[in-house]
Amino acid sequence: MATEFHNLQELRHSASLANKVFIQRDYTDGTICKFQTKFPSELDSRIERTLFEDTVKMLNNYYAEAEKIGGQSYLEGCLACLTVYLIFLCIETRYEKVLKKISWYIQEQNEKVYAPRGLLITDPIERGMRVIEISVYEDHGSSGSSSGSSTTSSSGR
Amino acid sequence: MPVGLSVGGALGDPSPSRSFHPSRYVPVSAAAAFLVGATTLFLCFTCPWLSERFSSSIPLYNVVIFLFTLANFCMATFMDPGIFPRAEEDEDKEDDFRAPLNKTVDVRGIQVRMKWCTSCRFYRPPRCSHCSVCDNCVEDFDHHCPWVNNCIGRRNYRYFFLFLLSLTIHIMNVFGFSLLYILHHTKQLDQVHSAVTMAVMCVAGLFFVPVAGLTGFHVVLVARGRTTNEQVTGKFRGGANPFTHGCLKNIAHMLCSSQAPRYLGRLRKPHSVQVQPPFLRPPLSEAQLAAKVLDNGIQQSKSSLEIMESQSTDADPPPPPKPEHRYPGLPHTQNEECSLLTETPPTPSLYKYKPAYSSPGKKHTASTHSSKMSRGNSMTESPSVPVTTGQPSYCSDPSLSSRGGAGCRGGGEGGRAGSGGLGGASGFGGRSYPSFTDTLLQSAAASCSSSLRTAQTAHNALGPLISEGTTSTSYKSLANQTRNGSLSYESLLTPSESPEFESAAHELSPPRPQPPHSLSTAPGAPPILGYTSPFLSAQQREGSLQACPAPLRPSPNRAFLCPTSSPPSRAPPLSPRARSLGSPPPGPAPGHTPLGKSLSYGGGAELQHHPSSSGGGTPMPNSTIKQNMANHNTHSHKPAGGVKKVTGVGGTTYEISVVND
Numbered sequence: 169m170a171t172e173f174h175n176l177q178e179l180r181h182s183a184s185l186a187n188k189v190f191i192q193r194d195y196t197d198g199t200i201c202k203f204q205t206k207f208p209s210e211l212d213s214r215i216e217r218t219l220f221e222d223t224v225k226m227l228n229n230y231y232a233e234a235e236k237i238g239g240q241s242y243l244e245g246c247l248a249c250l251t252v253y254l255i256f257l258c259i260e261t262r263y264e265k266v267l268k269k270i271s272w273y274i275q276e277q278n279e280k281v282y283a284p285r286g287l288l289i290t291d292p293i294e295r296g297m298r299v300i301e302i303s304v305y306e307d308h309g310s311s312g313s314s315s316g317s318s319t320t321s322s323s324g325r
Numbered sequence: 326m327p328v329g330l331s332v333g334g335a336l337g338d339p340s341p342s343r344s345f346h347p348s349r350y351v352p353v354s355a356a357a358a359f360l361v362g363a364t365t366l367f368l369c370f371t372c373p374w375l376s377e378r379f380s381s382s383i384p385l386y387n388v389v390i391f392l393f394t395l396a397n398f399c400m401a402t403f404m405d406p407g408i409f410p411r412a413e414e415d416e417d418k419e420d421d422f423r424a425p426l427n428k429t430v431d432v433r434g435i436q437v438r439m440k441w442c443t444s445c446r447f448y449r450p451p452r453c454s455h456c457s458v459c460d461n462c463v464e465d466f467d468h469h470c471p472w473v474n475n476c477i478g479r480r481n482y483r484y485f486f487l488f489l490l491s492l493t494i495h496i497m498n499v500f501g502f503s504l505l506y507i508l509h510h511t512k513q514l515d516q517v518h519s520a521v522t523m524a525v526m527c528v529a530g531l532f533f534v535p536v537a538g539l540t541g542f543h544v545v546l547v548a549r550g551r552t553t554n555e556q557v558t559g560k561f562r563g564g565a566n567p568f569t570h571g572c573l574k575n576i577a578h579m580l581c582s583s584q585a586p587r588y589l590g591r592l593r594k595p596h597s598v599q600v601q602p603p604f605l606r607p608p609l610s611e612a613q614l615a616a617k618v619l620d621n622g623i624q625q626s627k628s629s630l631e632i633m634e635s636q637s638t639d640a641d642p643p644p645p646p647k648p649e650h651r652y653p654g655l656p657h658t659q660n661e662e663c664s665l666l667t668e669t670p671p672t673p674s675l676y677k678y679k680p681a682y683s684s685p686g687k688k689h690t691a692s693t694h695s696s697k698m699s700r701g702n703s704m705t706e707s708p709s710v711p712v713t714t715g716q717p718s719y720c721s722d723p724s725l726s727s728r729g730g731a732g733c734r735g736g737g738e739g740g741r742a743g744s745g746g747l748g749g750a751s752g753f754g755g756r757s758y759p760s761f762t763d764t765l766l767q768s769a770a771a772s773c774s775s776s777l778r779t780a781q782t783a784h785n786a787l788g789p790l791i792s793e794g795t796t797s798t799s800y801k802s803l804a805n806q807t808r809n810g811s812l813s814y815e816s817l818l819t820p821s822e823s824p825e826f827e828s829a830a831h832e833l834s835p836p837r838p839q840p841p842h843s844l845s846t847a848p849g850a851p852p853i854l855g856y857t858s859p860f861l862s863a864q865q866r867e868g869s870l871q872a873c874p875a876p877l878r879p880s881p882n883r884a885f886l887c888p889t890s891s892p893p894s895r896a897p898p899l900s901p902r903a904r905s906l907g908s909p910p911p912g913p914a915p916g917h918t919p920l921g922k923s924l925s926y927g928g929g930a931e932l933q934h935h936p937s938s939s940g941g942g943t944p945m946p947n948s949t950i951k952q953n954m955a956n957h958n959t960h961s962h963k964p965a966g967g968v969k970k971v972t973g974v975g976g977t978t979y980e981i982s983v984v985n986d
Contacts, residue, residue: 183601188415190416197432198567199568213607216607234583241583245581249393252392256584263585263586264584264586275598282598283599288598293586294593295413296409296464296588301416
């Protein structure tokens with residue numbers, strides 16, 4: 169019995185993955201990378217709507233910046249042609265640079281906003297930029313107690 | 326040699342795309358051979374004379390064009406066209422079983438169909454297509470080119486187009502300069518140089534027609550903003566193309582946009598952020614609270630299903646789960662007792678049973694069930710935090726959580742375990758299915774934990790009813806049922822209250838306006854089998870109830886009272902409805918319903934009516950009713966098969982058959 173309690177108390181504050189929420193792409197403006205800012209109902213009790221929307225809007229802005237056709241991207245293309253694309257071995261493309269920024273931003277958001285609320289955002293690039301995956305965690309306990317009881321039972325044998 | 330040919334087979338990989346198909350490499354090898362071979366011959370045999378005769382810039386120019394062509398050829402061949410990684414299992418869980426084949430999405434005003442890809446397990450984004458040769462979904466799929474043995478998609482379309490363009494120019498150069506040579510060597514045609522030049526000229530001339538044709542085709546495609554796939558399948562034949570931005574912009578997009586990133590083969594950074602409870606919860610708005618009540622069924626079903634699958638039928642009552650530990654600094658005692666004692670209006674029946682479980686609750690002797698429940702509980706907010714309504718989604722009574730009634734939420738949280746209704750925390754012992762009657766009776770002590778426990782057992786009961794392998798389908802079907810149940814309860818229970826329990830309410834709780842209140846107080850001890858209403862606990866606490874938004878209060882009760890939208894006037898119709906209510910996860914409706922509807926699970930499927938016990942008219946299983954009978958004599962317990970007529974507050978009349986178990 170004591171073992172049980174001990175395990176329980178130890179594992180009491182662990183978080184377990186309960187659910188995953190997927191934010192789909194918003195194709196209303198074509199195939200540009202843009203995610204829906206509609207607030208999913210599963211997160212209703214987990215995070216404030218404004219925080220979530222801010223995150224998604226920021227991500228959309230980043231992606232728009234990456235896909236922008238302007239001076240930098242044109243120059244990149246010309247340079248690539250001239251160097252027979254060997255330039256890709258040396259420099260990082262604009263998109264990759266922005267992806268790094270996005271990755272950093274997501275990590276920052278996770279640390280500051282989402283993890284304290286038991287959520288974790290996965291970088292959409294890992295899902296082929298089709299969805300933003302938000303993992304919903306629940307705090308603990310059952311896993312702790314169940315393992316505790318199993319430990320007890322196993323030790324009992 | 327079969328093994329050698331089928332690499333995948335040797336490694337045990339059943340995927341056909343993994344096997345080695347030498348025939349696929351023939352066109353690309355031939356194309357490469359012709360390109361490199363012919364150009365080399367041209368440079369070796371024709372160019373020296375050209376550089377002497379005219380200028381050395383000619384060979385230079387040819388070399389540059391040749392290198393550019395080769396580079397684009399290599400990029401088109403070896404670059405990832407924009408392959409989507411396969412969707413992970415958890416992404417398609419919801420989609421798989423009830424996924425419609427197509428999803429329509431609005432792209433700039435035009436409906437575009439997104440098909441479900443069975444191999445990749447996601448809905449293909451617009452313009453994405455699955456290449457059968459490569460067995461991959463490719464973004465902005467153009468076509469699969471055998472000459473480069475690669476798909477042409479978003480990432481490498483530019484290189485493919487430039488390859489075609491440069492190859493056309495190169496062929497024209499070679500043909501032109503070769504012709505020039507021949508014309509100047511008409512009298513030396515028997516020389517090797519002339520012969521080779523003539524051969525090169527023939528090859529160039531031969532390839533010029535198809536290559537130029539293809540180049541022209543793609544120029545038109547780019548101008549129109551279409552892919553080969555769309556052109557060939559005639560997608561936008563008559564209608565407008567939502568993907569075009571105008572000729573110039575299309576060209577700019579194709580040539581000048583930044584290189585798109587690849588999705589495969591990326592270094593995946595593991596999450597460096599730790600997720601540690603306690604978790605912050607946002608405060609709920611009233612609208613959200615109201616929404617939660619209605620949403621209970623869906624979320625409940627999901628979570629309750631999880632719990633059911635993991636729980637086993639257990640004869641022993643699961644000990645009361647420990648109270649919310651979101652804020653570990655707060656003493657548990659304080660949570661449980663404080664709220665019960667200070668915030669709840671004194672309810673003798675409630676406190677009669679509470680003490681028995683207060684200490685165990687704190688220790689929280691673990692059982693799988695209770696542990697699961699407490700997991701659920703943990704989702705609800707800590708009782709000590711009135712503001713965070715915690716799991717509104719799982720708590721049928723948001724007010725409960727928000728009002729420091731949170732105290733007993735520990736029990737109410739049981740609702741979280743997928744039975745919002747069970748959230749009844751209120752020491753009503755929640756509901757459980759008849760099969761767990763004994764257990765429930767024991768645990769019926771009207772403590773928060775008991776409600777939780779019954780919630781757990783209720784889940785257990787539900788388990789056998791629903792196959793273990795239940796998937797999202799059952800989630801959704803359960804959710805639907807629950808919702809229906811809620812709705813029916815709602816209709817049954819007119820806005821004011823559960824009519825069935827009116828009579829009981831009088832005795833048990835003074836104010837009629839709080840039927841749930843009375844309901845909660847009435848049963849007290851007996852475990853209310855069936856649906857636990859979080860409102861039970863809420864209503865016990867007068868104060869918290871006051872704060873409750875008006876619409877919120879009646880609805881939970883309503884939800885439990887009426888299995889169908891129309892007030893049932895006879896018992897039999899109630900039974901099937903009760904059954905349907907029973908199948909969803911326990912306590913789907915926020916309103917606790919001692920109406921014994923849980924009996925449906927036990928096969929009794931008769932709606933038990935126990936007016937005295939309820940205040941909120943929650944269905945009660947037979948055992949509960951019996952218990953209640955003991956406690957509240959106001960309710961006339963009918964013999965088995967008896968039909969009780971109850972007049973509801975709203976003037977509706979219900980006939981409920983009371984069956985002894």
